[in-house]
Amino acid sequence: MIDINVWTGYWNTLFVKGDVETVRRTVQAYGVEQIFMAPLDAAWCPDPHLYNEVVYKASDRYDDIFPVPIIDPTLPNWQKELNRAAACTEVRLIKLLPGYGGYDLSETDDFFTSVCEAKLGVMIQVRIDDPRHQHPLAQAPDVPASSIAAVAERNPDVTIIIGGASTSTIHALKEQLITLPNLHADTSQLDGLDAIKILVEDSLLPKLIYGSHAPLFMPASSIARILNDLDDESAMKIMRGNGERILNYDF
């Protein structure tokens, strides 16, 4: 199994056990064999690149951890950070947090040109936590998923994964997800009755990749939304096959 959306670190509004070892054990307990891990503390840091070392080191220690560095395309040193990611064979995916960096995705075309040359996939996170539950003095709005689809449309050779979007958001992007071969979505914040079942009936099965959002969310819940409503074959496409196909495209 591949978990495309795992974090390590700590969060201001939740009491999570976010050290690398505990998070690794937690997701392994639910059968995950490839852990795509991003640094959670980076979200609120003015220079999120400072925290990428945490996941590079974790990957050095554990073969099943694939670092997902967070890059801010508005920082002057983004190219250097991107080069570092491209030079690391374990990095297949980088992550953008526009809601926390406070930038507009429409202003990142140079960055995506370089990402394309680096042959890396990009997860763009819609939300980390529910705005209703954020700290009153530390709020980050959701990133419009339509702006992520627009990035995919402008950069057809870059694999783009929408991270942390709701079921209704993904449902509303159905046409773009089907039309754009480079656009995908993780399952980490899909909820509601029959959530994934309905998206699969919408022909979105090839576009969904399993993500737990651990340690913020419980992996058991993340697995249940898939396994309880799908047969083995469909479930394994989301939990392994799609991720292999999308992320190992150049390996």
Add this chain to the structure above:
Amino acid sequence: MTISSLRKQILPDGLVLDIHVHPVHCFGPYTVASVKEDVQRLTASARRSGVTKMCVFSLCPSTPYEPTPDQCGEANDYVLAMRDKAPEIFIPFCYVTPAYPDEAVAEIDRCVRGAQMAGIKLWVARRATDPGLDPIMVQAVQLDVPVLQHAWLKTTGNLPGESTPCDVAELARRHPDARIIMAHLNGAGFRGIEAIVDVPNVVIDTSGGDPESSMVEAAVARLGPDRVVYGSDAPIRHFGVSINKVIGAEIPVEVKRAILWDNAAGLLKMDTR
């Protein structure tokens, strides 16, 4: 790990009573043409996730924040019809609005005394501090049924009539003989748990919000294992996602069973097991 063992890991190993479910006709995701279809949709999904029984309350198809007494009556007729279709699964609660206390009392009399509904549901028409709730609570005590009160603590601001956990605590202190279920553990959060620690006639349901780590553990640690009951808020939330807030929590297995069935069954005074 095989996929079959993984499936077993995320399913409950015993009975599950979901204290907080709405009909599909309130919140989708399907457009249902009949009570029968609603029952089928909810039941099929619930069974896949291991739910045995569910307390169901309608908030009317248009979910108005200020429902009229007539709308409440229609909502209650709907869940009574659901029980008629599947009495072994659905336990209806009576939805009333404290904006119309006299009508609410009459509706409770019709639905609880007359039609044996098992509880009362209060949503966002008035905060729990409003005196309009008092006759409702008095009648709940007389009829010996619990009251499930919506609560949330929103950074983005509550609705004018939306109760905070502190409001619910105040209600419970005004009516110490009432049995109150405060809805939405993940909406109430850590501060919400603390608000009711010293109010023993309030239990909290695990419904609402995302499956955030450590919340169920925090509720059990601060309130004790007897004051937490499982709820999903389906169809807004997924039954399996919600159940696994409990199954996946780092708490003893007997506490998980209490949350998933025993505590709610006790609250409803059901003959169980």
